[in-house]
Amino acid sequence: EAGVAQSPRYKIIEKRQSVAFWCNPISGHATLYWYQQILGQGPKLLIQFQNNGVVDDSQLPKDRFSAERLKGVDSTLKIQPAKLEDSAVYLCASSRPRTGRGETQYFGPGTRLLVL
Amino acid sequence: AQKVTQAQTEISVVEKEDVTLDCVYETRDTTYYLFWYKQPPSGELVFLIRRNSFDEQNEISGRYSWNFQKSTSSFNFTITASQVVDSAVYFCALSETHGSGNTGKLIFGQGTTLQVKP
Numbered sequence: 257e258a259g260v261a262q263s264p265r266y267k268i269i270e271k272r273q274s275v276a277f278w279c280n281p282i283s284g285h286a287t288l289y290w291y292q293q294i295l296g297q298g299p300k301l302l303i304q305f306q307n308n309g310v311v312d313d314s315q316l317p318k319d320r321f322s323a324e325r326l327k328g329v330d331s332t333l334k335i336q337p338a339k340l341e342d343s344a345v346y347l348c349a350s351s352r353p354r355t356g357r358g359e360t361q362y363f364g365p366g367t368r369l370l371v372l
Numbered sequence: 373a374q375k376v377t378q379a380q381t382e383i384s385v386v387e388k389e390d391v392t393l394d395c396v397y398e399t400r401d402t403t404y405y406l407f408w409y410k411q412p413p414s415g416e417l418v419f420l421i422r423r424n425s426f427d428e429q430n431e432i433s434g435r436y437s438w439n440f441q442k443s444t445s446s447f448n449f450t451i452t453a454s455q456v457v458d459s460a461v462y463f464c465a466l467s468e469t470h471g472s473g474n475t476g477k478l479i480f481g482q483g484t485t486l487q488v489k490p
Binding site for chain 1: 376403404405407409414415416417418419422424463465467469475476477478480481482483
């Protein structure tokens with residue numbers, strides 16, 4: 257079974273530029289998560305999808321971050337415009353069931369973003 | 373509010389030593405799940421174990437073992453006879469299940485960096 261795929265693996269941009277990350281979850285996983293991991297910290301949830309609907313985006317900085325999951329499969333996370341403090345690893349995860357509660361989340365390799 | 377604390381920021385051991393990584397959690401939920409993940413230098417979070425709040429049995433998997441104690445809200449992880457390949461950052465995480473605001477997201481601790489020297 258293929259794992260969670262993410263691209264690109266690395267991205268360097270200048271502040272005020274825009275950037276997009278892509279994620280393809282494990283086949284059949286209904287729930288998809290985007291986490292932000294700042295250096296030296298644990299991951300923090302940005303947004304959670306159940307199929308193609310948003311379940312939780314309370315921690316997403318909506319003035320600059322956006323995400324979509326068209327057709328309930330792969331997802332794109334965008335930052336526009338980027339700030340220096342957005343430098344982090346962006347992790348995508350997926351899990352199987354309808355609610356996502358308590359189920360194991362499987363993570364992709366992440367995208368390392370550096371904003372200069 | 374839910375919270376996970378990993379008080380040990382960094383641990384350094386010599387190969388073949390046993391090492392225990394501590395995890396203390398806070399939750400008001402009666403049903404919840406606890407996890408451990410490993411993050412090697414490559415960056416990917418690797419799932420190690422999932423335990424629900426009703427199962428307090430300790431678990432052993434090869435050189436890994438986990439001690440879950442609800443009375444002290446702890447879920448500690450022990451590596452027996454550590455190896456250099458165990459060097460990584462280890463995260464403990466909590467997922468609540470009840471309440472309208474609980475969607476199953478993982479609340480992570482700060483992580484413990486384990487260095488195993490040859």
